[in-house]
């Protein structure tokens with residue numbers, strides 16, 4: 292028999308013994324006298340032999356209940372301790388408490404498959420169980436792709452727990468395993484994984500979504516990563532990210548410092564020729580079928596023209612050329628187009644943000660859209676995502692080599708984060724941005740374009756978009772409809788994980804999906820930069836605002852309507 296793949300280390304305390312098989316095919320019961328050591332969610336191990344090799348199988352404790360304790364009658368009088376009652380009656384209390392735990396088999400870490408393999412064999416009753424070592428958990432819980440070569444020790448043993456994960460590239464340190472001491476089992480998630488197959492951060496309001504997104508963005512802007520990030524921020528929650536430039540942890544040996552830039556509605560403009568006819572339909576007031584047909588004809592004509600700098604006037608001319616001068620639908624369209632496009636500062640004939648101004652490696656661009664209406668926010672997202680996607684497509688398909696190609700090209704992968712994700716990809720379908728978000732979440736992996744969707748209402752996000760988010764960070768969620776949405780769209784969310792969600796406190800999260808080998812409950816680490824979206828302390832603000840009011844002259848004093856030295860009040864009352 293070969294030596295065990297994952298040798299037992301000193302911190303693997305013995306916790307109990309297998310009592311019997313459980314209800315499901317992967318479940319078993321354990322009896323343990325020690326109620327302190329093993330909590331629900333704890334990872335425990337036992338040894339089995341698979342094809343001649345001893346393997347440490349990991350299991351998760353899913354339930355804990357008392358199997359034996361002092362009789363309830365001993366607790367009938369709250370003023371007398373149950374132990375005193377037991378002592379009086381001569382009942383021994385040592386080791387009286389016995390707990391029955393239920394555990395689910397996760398599997399042993401297979402260095403060939405680089406993930407867990409289920410042995411499909413429950414431990415025999417009487418098998419001893421230990422808590423899994425911190426080092427083993429750090430190496431195998433996230434999907435770090437640790438192979439046999441990585442795990443070979445000096446003595447020729449394969450020991451996954453010997454791998455120092457902090458020396459591996461491309462990882463984001465999100466926090467630590469909640470069941471263990473602070474920093475005992477750090478959880479590092481592979482950035483390549485969630486940047487390729489998308490990310491969802493879901494939680495009720497105030498549970499720590501934007502804080503966690505901030506942690507991930509910090510990790511992505513570290514000197515060994517230097518990502519290109521674009522944040523769609525409808526609430527202006529990320530204005531503190533610029534502090535990254537002053538923090539030592541973000542400085543590279545070559546002088547690198549993350550670049551953080553903010554765009555606001557004054558410098559965010561959409562060139563009209565970048566819109567598709569569907570985008571325009573989405574902002575027009577309820578256009579009739581005939582109007583839509585007229586507009587599509589005019590739009591096609593403009594797109595076939597050489598010019599890319601045209602506005603509503605040129606579009607109207609094109610429609611009048613094609614249809615009668617006195618066509619009623621064209622007339623009605625003119626009014627709508629002038630109101631929704633021409634008079635909206637967002638749309639221009641020529642100004643356009645150059646994509647290379649917007650995105651670059653080592654640059655985090657935050658689009659602060661808090662003063663814009665929902666439709667305008669969606670329009671910006673639609674047009675920018677479409678341009679960025681086409682530019683990535685052009686790079687991957689090597690269109691730059693084609694002398695006839697005069698479009699934009701972006702040579703590096705992109706990651707774009709959406710606060711209020713349900714606003715840009717709503718389940719109702721009512722957003723021009725939904726189409727491009729569906730395209731990117733289903734195809735973006737091939738073109739190096741990842742999306743991160745943050746939302747407090749998972750049930751309001753388009754299910755196609757949500758189910759394509761391969762990595763999920765789920766925090767406290769109490770609303771049953773939102774819990775159902777997670778159950779339906781998050782493949783990795785097992786029952787035991789879903790059960791945890793209502794009880795989580797801010798900063799606690801379940802991380803699951805492609806970036807993990809099994810879902811884990813973590814405490815998200817502290818931010819290096821300030822958090823920019825804390826709640827406003829109302830009582831303090833009321834107090835100071837009231838104080839300021841008291842110090843101001845009274846309303847009657849300031850409301851002098853011009854009657855010499857008299858107060859307005861006196862004037863109104865017809866006084867002096």
Ligand SMILES: Nc1ncnc2c1ncn2[C@@H]1O[C@H](COP(=O)(O)OP(=O)(O)OP(=O)(O)O)[C@@H](O)[C@H]1O
Pocket residue numbers: 494495496497498499500501502503747797798799814815816817818822824825826
């Ligand atoms: N990991 C953490 N460590 C310390 N504090 C945290 C952590 N996560 C969240 N918090 C605190 O919890 C509060 C709420 O966090 P956050 O603003 O991220 O919530 P949210 O879910 O984004 O809320 P909203 O939906 O209102 O935007 C913040 O004041 C933040 O300081």
